[in-house]
Amino acid sequence: MAFDIGLALLVLGVAAWTIAARDTFAAVVGFVAYGLLLALVWVRLAAPDVALTEAALGSGLTGRLLVGASTRSRRGETAATVERAAAVLCAVVSAGLAALVLLLPHPAPTLAPRVMENIAATSLGNPVTAVLMAYRAIDTLLETVVLLLSLVGIWSMAPNRFWGGLPGPGHQADPDSALTFMAQLLVPVGVLVAIHILWVARLRQAANFRVPRYLPQC
């Protein structure tokens, strides 16, 4: 119990520091640390699948994108009005989300029982995997199509001076460097781990699908 309180305070502290940090790169490091801690919180809430997604996408991928953005914008300074507008927008969105969660009726409306009724048809054991890969498969495919179309649209409509050229390898890799060695070793390991996670997720039982039932019980 004390452990959970400590973890929650730590998450809040890191989040507060990330907002207040002066240097953009330091803020991105803080954001990645916040994402890793949030993954631990998800594990404590007995939702390891969400924790996996949070660690991989929320910290890893988003952190990578933010680092790229921060190095490009490091030399500029954002105007105070833009910062204030962003702060107000974030506060409004957070207040809206908090209101939604706190005003949920008891018991909260949930589709979890319907998911569990029909799960035998998908021949998958884990309800999270079933939702992501079977029930919402078309949804994910269409999201990818929308992203692709937006990318093509942005490329076509952007003014000439913003066009950076065809995307390609960002730099010439030195074949003897430590980075190349790690890349050569990590890619097979990564593929093996991905296959393992997919296999285990397929077989894992429904005990992990507690997140939608946890919030209404609070």
Next chain:
Amino acid sequence: MADFLLAAAAFVLAMVAVGLVRILRGPGDADRIMAAQLLGTGGIAALLLFAKATNAPAAVDLALILGLLAAFISVAFVKGVTRPETDDA
């Protein structure tokens, strides 16, 4: 045994939390990257201890992913620091 492992997990996390101060203070970028790396490793240790203490084998898989991610994130940070002018795909 479960209590001991849980206490060890809490201790490791407390250590890592203290190490986060280095992200706050670290006068250079390398120090911040190091603090994030410590958080990754400490998180892996805490997760494994958790998985055994609370009998949640899924956390071991998460620790595996976290290990790979920590490497990926650190590489992204290092690239972000040392090549600020090159356009990166």
Next chain:
Amino acid sequence: MSFIADSITILAVSAGAVFFLAGTVGLLRFPDSHSRLHALTKADNLGLGLVILGLVFQAEGLLTALKITVVWLVTLLCGATISQLIASTARSGGASM
């Protein structure tokens, strides 16, 4: 048998926690980036390694024990290369010298 396994686990996990403590103290107190990196790698390799050694004795199957060891090996490999990269970052001016 289980008493021996339990005592090995307690010893190894405690030793691992001590190394995490040492690594954190080093990260905070050492004067410049390179010595901090040295402290960090101790926490990485030895701290995590001892914790995992302790947990291997508690694992309920060969597969789990192997998986935990793979986690340590991956962290070892990545830690070694990342230390090289961080050190070169520190040397090329992104650190306090």
